[in-house]
Amino acid sequence: MWILWAGVLLCSSSYTMAVPFLPLFLFELGVEDESVNLWAGVVHSSAFLVGAIMAPVWGSLADKYGKRKMVIRAGLSLGLIYGLIAFVQTPWQLVVVRMLHGLVGGFVPASMAIVASIAPKEKMGWSLGMMQAGTMTGGIMGPLFGGLLAEGFGQRMSFLIAAILILLAAVAVIFWVKEGNTVMPGKRQKMIEDLKYAVKSRTLLHLLLLLLIFQMCINMVQPLLTLHIANLRGSLEGAVLSSGFIFALIGVAGIVASPVWGRAGEKKGYGIILTCCLGIAGVMAAMQYFVYELWLFTVVQFLFGLFMAGVAPTINTLVVNNTSEEFRGRSFGLTASANQFGAMIGPLLGGLLGLYLNIHWIFVATGVIMAAAGWWVWVRFVLRRSSNKRKSATLQG
Numbered sequence: 046m047w048i049l050w051a052g053v054l055l056c057s058s059s060y061t062m063a064v065p066f067l068p069l070f071l072f073e074l075g076v077e078d079e080s081v082n083l084w085a086g087v088v089h090s091s092a093f094l095v096g097a098i099m100a101p102v103w104g105s106l107a108d109k110y111g112k113r114k115m116v117i118r119a120g121l122s123l124g125l126i127y128g129l130i131a132f133v134q135t136p137w138q139l140v141v142v143r144m145l146h147g148l149v150g151g152f153v154p155a156s157m158a159i160v161a162s163i164a165p166k167e168k169m170g171w172s173l174g175m176m177q178a179g180t181m182t183g184g185i186m187g188p189l190f191g192g193l194l195a196e197g198f199g200q201r202m203s204f205l206i207a208a209i210l211i212l213l214a215a216v217a218v219i220f221w222v223k224e225g226n227t228v229m230p231g232k233r234q235k236m237i238e239d240l241k242y243a244v245k246s247r248t249l250l251h252l253l254l255l256l257l258i259f260q261m262c263i264n265m266v267q268p269l270l271t272l273h274i275a276n277l278r279g280s281l282e283g284a285v286l287s288s289g290f291i292f293a294l295i296g297v298a299g300i301v302a303s304p305v306w307g308r309a310g311e312k313k314g315y316g317i318i319l320t321c322c323l324g325i326a327g328v329m330a331a332m333q334y335f336v337y338e339l340w341l342f343t344v345v346q347f348l349f350g351l352f353m354a355g356v357a358p359t360i361n362t363l364v365v366n367n368t369s370e371e372f373r374g375r376s377f378g379l380t381a382s383a384n385q386f387g388a389m390i391g392p393l394l395g396g397l398l399g400l401y402l403n404i405h406w407i408f409v410a411t412g413v414i415m416a417a418a419g420w421w422v423w424v425r426f427v428l429r430r431s432s433n434k435r436k437s438a439t440l441q442g
Contacts, residue, residue: 046164046172048221049156050179052116055214056123056152057183059207062191063127064089065292066285067139068271070200074136084136085268086396090389091140093264095147097385103151104378107158113222115155120215122149127208131201147385152214153180154381159222161365161377170315170362174307177358181299188296192289200285248367249376251425252360253383258418259323259356260387262330262411265395266404273404277339291343298350306355307362315359315366316426322355323419331412334405357384 068085076084107115126146133139157176164172187207194203266273274291275284310318329349336342361380368376398407 046160046175048217049116049160050176052120052214052218052222053153053156053176053179054183054186055210055217056120056156057180058187058190059123059127059183059211059214061183061187061292061296062194062203062207062210063130063187065188065267065288066191066195066200066203066271068268069275069281069285069288070139071136072281073200074134074139076136081272082269082399083396085272086392086394086399088136088139088143089264089268089392092143092147092150093385093387093389093392095144096150097147097382097389099148100151100154100381100385101378104154104158104376104381107155107378112155112159112162113218116152116159116218116222117215119150119152119155120211120218123152124208124212124215127204127211131204131208150385151378151381152211154377157361158377161361167311169365170307170311170358171304172307173358173361173365174304177307177354177361178300178303181296181303181354183296185293185296185300188289188292190289192286195285195289196283249364249379252364252367253379255319255418255422256357256360256380256383257387257390258414259360260384261391261394262327262387262415263353264388264391265398265411266330266407267395268392269395269399269404269407274339274342277337277342287339291346294343294347295350295353298347299354302351302354303358307358309355310359310362314427315363316422318355319359319363320419320423320427322352322359323422324416325419326352326356327412327414327416327419329412330415331409333408333412336405 067088068081071081071084071088103115103119123146126142126149129142129145130139133142157173160172160176161169190206191203194200194206270291271284271288274288275281278284278287306318306322326349329345329352333342333345336345361377364376364380395407398410
């Protein structure tokens with residue numbers, strides 16, 4: 046688990062060294078100010094469009110040939126893709142490379158699936174919380190190093206370093222990770238069969254929908270954050286470094302909070318924790334409507350990160366608890382697909398809204414949606430389960 050933790054840390058570092066700064070990179074590619082919001086949305090969504098389609102495929106192949114092989118495949122392929130970003134010359138070339146990015150992804154979901162298959166059930170929440178903390182740790186390192194490299198050597202250098210980091214993660218898995226007993230190649234399940242399984246399992250379907258909504262909300266504002274930070278600063282100069290610092294603080298919040306939420310879920314119930322994280326994160330997001338100072342924006346983003354960090358690992362733990370062992374790889378493929386679809390819809394929606402609305406209103410929209418999702422979880426997973434327990438106790442009495 047700890048080798049995979051280091052792997053997702055490096056994978057996350059490589060991602061956050063490159064992708065969050067792409068909106069500012071668009072200016073270097075000749076995009077005009079009035080269309081940069083829309084282009085930022087397109088660039089972010091392009092990878093997730095392809096990734097959403099491919100995630101169930103990689104999950105199915107993971108169950109057939111082994112999750113370790115999928116981690117290695119994704120790591121080596123992503124290293125090549127990040128290297129290609131350093132050489133693009135036009136916005137359309139960047140879109141094509143980002144689509145390739147979505148095509149070959151899957152490092153983190155496959156790593157999560159390995160950990161889910163080896164962790165004791167009583168440690169499942171803590172283990173997946175630690176893995177989430179690994180991605181958040183990368184979220185600290187990546188923006189800081191990416192911002193420093195971009196300031197000193199240009200953004201293209203940060204893309205090359207990102208390629209090296211993900212290759213190191215793949216090498217670590219090759220030499221030090223043993224999956225154990227791998228599934229012998231057999232008849233591969235078709236994607237439509239996986240979807241039918243999800244539809245039959247109402248709980249799994251609801252969890253996938255929650256992931257989609259959560260990722261949609263996060264990514265409605267994600268492509269616009271670096272541009273918003275530049276506006277709060279009043280200048281593009283130094284915006285990359287400031288953005289890197291703020292993204293790193295969000296990562297700090299995540300690494301502090303993720304294991305805490307995992308343990309709290311084991312003790313208090315995952316439905317309660319998920320309600321709390323979604324509801325309060327939604328309130329924090331909406332509060333940014335009133336924020337016009339960079340220091341206050343930084344504080345609110347840190348608080349937002351504390352509660353945002355508990356959502357994905359809690360949902361992943363609920364997915365593990367509601368799926369069989371033989372479906373584990375495919376279930377993580379479906380969760381990755383839900384993440385990708387949400388991350389595809391969010392930037393496009395945010396980019397379109399950015400053409401007509403101030404970003405402060407986009408913060409309000411995302412906050413309301415997340416708070417509503419938290420209320421739905423309370424009704425669906427907490428109140429209904431409590432009601433069923435009371436009915437069962439009454440019948441037994």
